[in-house]
Amino acid sequence: MGEIVLAAKVTHVPTMLMSEQPGPVEGKRQPAIEGHYEIARRAKALGATTIVVCDTHWVVNAGFHINANKRFEGLFTSNEFPHFIQNLPYSYQGNPELGDAIAKAAMDKGTHTLSHHLDSLELEYGTLVPMRFMSREHEMKVVSVAAWCTVHDHAESRSIGEAIRDAVEASDEKVLLVASGSLSHKIWANKDYAANNGTFTISSEFNRQVDLHVLDMWKNGDHATFLKMLPEYAEYCCGEGSMHDTAMLYGALGWDNYAAKCEVVTEYFPSSGTGQTNVIFPVE
Numbered sequence: 001m002g003e004i005v006l007a008a009k010v011t012h013v014p015t016m017l018m019s020e021q022p023g024p025v026e027g028k029r030q031p032a033i034e035g036h037y038e039i040a041r042r043a044k045a046l047g048a049t050t051i052v053v054c055d056t057h058w059v060v061n062a063g064f065h066i067n068a069n070k071r072f073e074g075l076f077t078s079n080e081f082p083h084f085i086q087n088l089p090y091s092y093q094g095n096p097e098l099g100d101a102i103a104k105a106a107m108d109k110g111t112h113t114l115s116h117h118l119d120s121l122e123l124e125y126g127t128l129v130p131m132r133f134m135s136r137e138h139e140m141k142v143v144s145v146a147a148w149c150t151v152h153d154h155a156e157s158r159s160i161g162e163a164i165r166d167a168v169e170a171s172d173e174k175v176l177l178v179a180s181g182s183l184s185h186k187i188w189a190n191k192d193y194a195a196n197n198g199t200f201t202i203s204s205e206f207n208r209q210v211d212l213h214v215l216d217m218w219k220n221g222d223h224a225t226f227l228k229m230l231p232e233y234a235e236y237c238c239g240e241g242s243m244h245d246t247a248m249l250y251g252a253l254g255w256d257n258y259a260a261k262c263e264v265v266t267e268y269f270p271s272s273g274t275g276q277t278n279v280i281f282p283v284e
Contacts (some may be wrong), residue, residue: 002171004164005046007249007281008039009179012057012129013271014084015199025199033133035266035278040137042280043176050095050141050173051134052102052164054248056181056241057126058146064106064113064160067144068099072123090128095141098173102143105163105170111156113163126180140176147181147248148241154231157244161251177252179245183211184237188273203273207237211268211275218262218279227256240274253281260284 011032019029043051057080058065072092078085096117103115123131127144134140145164149157168175184207188198202208210233217226226233227250234243250258258281266278 002168002173002175004168004177004252004283005048005174006039006043007177007179007253007283009181009246009249009277009279009281010036010039010130011182011266011271011276011278012126012180013274013276014078014081014125014129015271016129017085017088017132028200032266032269032276032278036130036133037137038265039176039278039280040134043134043140044138047174048138048140048176050098050143051131051176051178052098052143052145052168053127053130053178053180054145054147054245055124055126056147056245057124058144059148059150059241060146061150064111064149064152064156065146066099066103066113066115067094067121067123068096068103068115069094069117069119069121070096072142074122076122076125076128078125085125088128088132090123090131092131092135092142095143095173098167098171099143101167101171102145102163105166106160109159109163111159111163113160130178130180145248147179147245149244152244154244154247157247158251158255161248161253164248165252177249179249181240181243181245183214183239183275183277184208185240185274186238193272198272200270201273202270202275204237207275208270210237215264215268215277215279219264221259221261223250223258224256249281253283258284
């Protein structure tokens, strides 16, 4: 019987890649990189064989979608930030059986979901950035789930999380489940970016205060209260991908029955106006 052995909410800011290159950002994102290393080390210690990433940079407009190809390999340049991420090489083994099983479990719950085996369907950087760093500590098979869901509600994304858990438990896999996305996500307006040192600042003090409150709730295990505020939090603080990655994470962990105290492994930091962190959600 398989199991989700570890879960996490992680950042995927492009400046993590730039932090390893000469320039004004060099070294500035090392704490975020170290957070990814720590999550991967813990997953390795727990015997994780596959990472399932709920990726808020994969936008979908109909149905839910899973990239379940057997192999991911190529060079990635971001359409959104080609000046930040360009010609990023990647090569990872996929897990088609698990990806297909997640889609079937979701369909059995009445949530329309498709699993894809297409060499031309690239991974998005919400998956590629965490894998860039986590794979240095532990090699895992990869399944990527679209989590920028434009016409879906959180209840449906919760069912995707439940399907992930059901499919994993019916398999022989030990899984690291990752919700890849920011907390608040109000990117600086282009005209205001330079004047506000936008790479290293938050665009809204209100968003920062709510983000910090949410982290306190997570650290105290007050997930039931957080879930009551999730829809408004995602709306008013511009949660990345409407925070469907977070709804999927909670669906897999038991929703408002989940009560574990989370561990922040990268202290909260602003990036391009947004609020970022790496947080471990222990699996009970």
